[in-house]
Amino acid sequence: MRALGLILSFVRVSFQEEAAYQSNFFIHVFYSLLNLVTGVVGLSILFSQVQQVNGWDFSATLALLGVYLTVSALRSLFIAPGLEALAGMDGEIWSGRFDFTLLRPLNIQFLVSLRKWRLFSLFDLLLGWGVLGAALVEMRFALSLGQAAIFLLALFSGLLVLYAILLGFTGLVFWSPDVLFTWLFDGLFQMARYPLAMYPGWLRWVLTWIVPVGMITSFPADALRGALSLQALLAGLGLSALLFLAASLLFRQGLRRYASASS
Amino acid sequence: MSATSPSRSAVFSMLQLRGGWALVRGLWLSWLQYRSFFFLLAFGWMIPPLIAMLVWMAAAGDGSLQGLNRANLAAYYLALILVNQVTYAQTNWTVGDLIRTGELNRVLLRPIPPLYDALASEFAGKVVYLVFDLPVVAVLAMILRPEMHWTLPGLLAFLPALVFAWALRFLWGYWLALLAFWTTRADALLGLQDTLVFLLAGQVAPLALLPPTMQYIAHLLPFRYMLAFPVEVLSGQMDTRQMFTGFAMQLAWLLFSALLTLLCWRLGVRRYTAVGG
Amino acid sequence: MTQSLINVHNLTKTYRVPVRPAGLWAAARSLLHPTYEDVPAVRQVSFSIQPGEMVGLIGPNGAGKTTMLKMLCGLLHPSAGEASVAGFIPWQRQPAYLRSISMLMGNKSQMLWDIPPLDSLRVLGEIYAVPPVELRRKLDELIELLEMQELLNKPVRNLSLGERMKCELAGGLLYSPQVLFLDEPTLGLDVSMQIRLRRYLAECNQRTGVTVLLTSHYMADVMALCRRVILIHHGQVLYDGELNGLAHKMAPFKLLRVTLRVEDFQGQALPADLPNGVELIEQQAGILTLRAPRALAAAATACLLQSLPVADLSVEDPAIEAVIDQVYQAGAV
Numbered sequence: 001m002r003a004l005g006l007i008l009s010f011v012r013v014s015f016q017e018e019a020a021y022q023s024n025f026f027i028h029v030f031y032s033l034l035n036l037v038t039g040v041v042g043l044s045i046l047f048s049q050v051q052q053v054n055g056w057d058f059s060a061t062l063a064l065l066g067v068y069l070t071v072s073a074l075r076s077l078f079i080a081p082g083l084e085a086l087a088g089m090d091g092e093i094w095s096g097r098f099d100f101t102l103l104r105p106l107n108i109q110f111l112v113s114l115r116k117w118r119l120f121s122l123f124d125l126l127l128g129w130g131v132l133g134a135a136l137v138e139m140r141f142a143l144s145l146g147q148a149a150i151f152l153l154a155l156f157s158g159l160l161v162l163y164a165i166l167l168g169f170t171g172l173v174f175w176s177p178d179v180l181f182t183w184l185f186d187g188l189f190q191m192a193r194y195p196l197a198m199y200p201g202w203l204r205w206v207l208t209w210i211v212p213v214g215m216i217t218s219f220p221a222d223a224l225r226g227a228l229s230l231q232a233l234l235a236g237l238g239l240s241a242l243l244f245l246a247a248s249l250l251f252r253q254g255l256r257r258y259a260s261a262s263s
Numbered sequence: 264m265s266a267t268s269p270s271r272s273a274v275f276s277m278l279q280l281r282g283g284w285a286l287v288r289g290l291w292l293s294w295l296q297y298r299s300f301f302f303l304l305a306f307g308w309m310i311p312p313l314i315a316m317l318v319w320m321a322a323a324g325d326g327s328l329q330g331l332n333r334a335n336l337a338a339y340y341l342a343l344i345l346v347n348q349v350t351y352a353q354t355n356w357t358v359g360d361l362i363r364t365g366e367l368n369r370v371l372l373r374p375i376p377p378l379y380d381a382l383a384s385e386f387a388g389k390v391v392y393l394v395f396d397l398p399v400v401a402v403l404a405m406i407l408r409p410e411m412h413w414t415l416p417g418l419l420a421f422l423p424a425l426v427f428a429w430a431l432r433f434l435w436g437y438w439l440a441l442l443a444f445w446t447t448r449a450d451a452l453l454g455l456q457d458t459l460v461f462l463l464a465g466q467v468a469p470l471a472l473l474p475p476t477m478q479y480i481a482h483l484l485p486f487r488y489m490l491a492f493p494v495e496v497l498s499g500q501m502d503t504r505q506m507f508t509g510f511a512m513q514l515a516w517l518l519f520s521a522l523l524t525l526l527c528w529r530l531g532v533r534r535y536t537a538v539g540g
Numbered sequence: 541m542t543q544s545l546i547n548v549h550n551l552t553k554t555y556r557v558p559v560r561p562a563g564l565w566a567a568a569r570s571l572l573h574p575t576y577e578d579v580p581a582v583r584q585v586s587f588s589i590q591p592g593e594m595v596g597l598i599g600p601n602g603a604g605k606t607t608m609l610k611m612l613c614g615l616l617h618p619s620a621g622e623a624s625v626a627g628f629i630p631w632q633r634q635p636a637y638l639r640s641i642s643m644l645m646g647n648k649s650q651m652l653w654d655i656p657p658l659d660s661l662r663v664l665g666e667i668y669a670v671p672p673v674e675l676r677r678k679l680d681e682l683i684e685l686l687e688m689q690e691l692l693n694k695p696v697r698n699l700s701l702g703e704r705m706k707c708e709l710a711g712g713l714l715y716s717p718q719v720l721f722l723d724e725p726t727l728g729l730d731v732s733m734q735i736r737l738r739r740y741l742a743e744c745n746q747r748t749g750v751t752v753l754l755t756s757h758y759m760a761d762v763m764a765l766c767r768r769v770i771l772i773h774h775g776q777v778l779y780d781g782e783l784n785g786l787a788h789k790m791a792p793f794k795l796l797r798v799t800l801r802v803e804d805f806q807g808q809a810l811p812a813d814l815p816n817g818v819e820l821i822e823q824q825a826g827i828l829t830l831r832a833p834r835a836l837a838a839a840a841t842a843c844l845l846q847s848l849p850v851a852d853l854s855v856e857d858p859a860i861e862a863v864i865d866q867v868y869q870a871g872a873v
Contacts, residue, residue: 010663013660013663020695023448031454038458038461042468045474046319049472050322053321100650102614103615103643104638105635178300180303183304183307187307193314194314198322200321259631260617
């Protein structure tokens with residue numbers, strides 16, 4: 001209960017910070033729209049030349065883009081800002097202000113993950129949902145309650161994987177503070193714009209087993225197409241829980257290392 | 264010991280050149296320290312064309328699209344990745360900062376023309392980024408087996424096309440960035456330029472694969488001549504007449520952006536020094 | 541007998557630092573075969589601090605002061621030794637412990653940048669689980685004490701360094717910690733702000749009894765606030781006790797300043813019967829400064845008065861800064 005109250009005050013304070021710069025909102029909207037346009041136009045151009053690519057047609061790929069935009073939005077909403085403040089450029093570790101965070105009587109992982117909210121990303125979330133909706137219309141697909149539930153669970157599983165990977169990369173900063181690992185993730189995450197099926201076999205393998213970026217978008221998108229079996233869903237949920245635990249352990253190890261090695 | 268003493272103006276220009284070279288070396292030394300930072304940047308820039316390549320290759324499958332098969336597409340995009348790196352003007356993003364923070368004063372005080380700063384940065388940076396890009400592209404080439412049909416005119420015309428492409432992309436971004444003299448939102452215009460380059464300069468798709476209206480617009484606007492044109496020249500897709508028209512368009516846009524840059528610079532500096540930096 | 545609040549016993553911290561040589565070849569070699577060297581930062585340090593004390597931790601750069609503070613805050617694990625603060629072991633980082641201490645670092649701010657300080661303070665109150673009524677009361681008290689009324693609604697980025705430091709102090713005290721650790725709190729502040737900050741700290745200590753351990757380069761801070769100092773050099777305690785005792789122990793001499801009646805004292809030889817061990821350290825426009833061991837000060841004074849045309853003579857203790865400076869340079873007692 002206290003955790004919830006704390007999160008609410010983090011949200012409130014983050015909004016105050018964001019609102020301090022009014023122009024930021026319009027710039028944010030501008031870039032979000034650019035992002036949307038490039039995504040949709042890219043898909044249109046692709047499918048003006050072919051009907052389908054490796055089993056994915058325009059509407060299915062559009063649905064995947066919708067999932068990608070939704071997940072991206074959620075990532076910018078609350079997962080990434082806190083972690084970026086720790087490990088990103090000009091972050092606490094770079095500037096030596098991490099000690100303040102360490103002094104708080106709270107679980108550091110909880111604090112670092114949930115302390116910063118970028119509410120402007122709610123706009124991106126709307127855009128993502130819009131694209132999803134448009135894709136569903138294209139597919140002439142009416143989601144039954146059960147299918148919607150499966151989709152939401154798959155989306156949750158994808159988000160957990162996203163968080164785990166980001167947390168893991170953030171943890172790596174404790175070993176190599178000069179390397180901006182989150183940028184590495186940004187690049188790999190871009191690949192999730194398109195279905196894994198479109199990539200060559202070796203890349204598909206990397207994006208499933210080494211950096212499970214594929215699980216983040218292809219998995220929920222498969223659920224939307226009705227191509228996700230119950231077993232696959234359960235396996236996915238199990239895997240994402242495992243990744244979450246592994247990332248948390250890595251982060252904790254990193255903290256311990258920071259406490260014994262830093263000056 | 265000295266047979267003839269060089270004339271004063273020759274010495275001065277030598278100094279200017281050395282100043283520029285010193286800038287470059289200084290940049291290299293400090294950047295070598297932060298290798299991973301710059302390699303990650305290069306990595307990030309490589310991803311969109313990489314994704315486009317893989318997707319188009321999958322779309323082409325065993326056949327071909329508008330005469331381009333998988334191997335052609337691979338070759339096209341691998342070349343595009345390198346050309347993109349060479350022509351991408353990363354320094355344009357810093358111009359706005361210089362103006363906003365007032366650091367422009369420092370640059371204006373130097374005996375070296377302010378443009379040298381940017382040029383040195385461009386040159387030094389691209390070398391560092393290419394150190395990352397070239398091995399990656401080489402490895403990808405080995406995996407993907409690209410095929411490109413080279414012709415002699417194409418090969419000869421490639422280097423000039425590349426240089427003009429860089430100059431155009433640099434100057435076009437520069438005058439946009441100089442709008443920072445008048446507005447704080449100039450960076451957004453650079454972002455817009457990147458998007459237009461992405462859509463209309465052969466990144467999201469080779470121009471031949473664009474819908475006809477888009478293709479037509481793309482041939483008129485400057486963006487194609489910043490990126491796609493050198494790649495198309497290299498790939499031998501064009502006949503002499505097309506190359507000729509292409510160069511003409513490229514140079515016309517280049518001239519236009521040079522004039523715009525000069526204009527913005529003159530007006531901007533006047534306003535900047537009048538307002539008091 | 542009061543139980544000491546802070547107890548440190550043989551605390552040691554040694555860093556394993558990778559050796560990074562210059563030159564391309566050496567760098568390549570170190571990549572494949574990394575070597576480390578042990579850098580001792582804190583060596584077998586022991587001391588105790590009673591509740592309510594204000595203690596200064598002084599020493600030259602790199603002496604180990606900040607490392608010491610960080611270990612006591614639980615930010616660093618020691619290599620050896622024990623410590624207990626308010627009954628907790630710091631590096632176990634128990635939430636109850638973290639709620640009972642506070643650390644402020646000069647020139648580093650924990651306030652959120654773009655919003656008024658009041659909002660940051662409220663969030664801190666939530667993080668430290670201060671009940672709302674108590675938070676309100678404490679904030680009012682601190683705002684009044686620190687004279688922060690005009691600052692409350694300006695974004696922190698518009699405040700001067702001194703004003704920001706006041707906000708930091710408020711943030712550090714609003715959950716009523718038992719111990720306040722200060723790392724160079726007056727760094728970068730102008731003189732009047734330094735004086736005010738010292739006054740605030742002294743008042744807080746008096747009103748709430750918070751125990752204060754501070755490090756500082758400015759002797760004025762230590763002299764104004766701390767009766768007791770711990771002098772650290774090369775990671776070891778060189779002196780632990782009253783500040784004025786430091787001069788007695790470290791520099792057992794007195795300074796004799798002689799103003800001569802005659803303006804043209806052309807470096808005449810000093811009186812021949814001046815006791816051995818008395819030396820002239822400065823001579824300027826008819827004012828001589830001599831240094832004499834304490835035991836010989838009286839004799840030297842008498843000798844000077846007899847043999848020289850003295851207009852004025854004063855016997856002083858050496859400036860504390862000079863003493864400390866000498867200790868830093870000598871590196872030993």
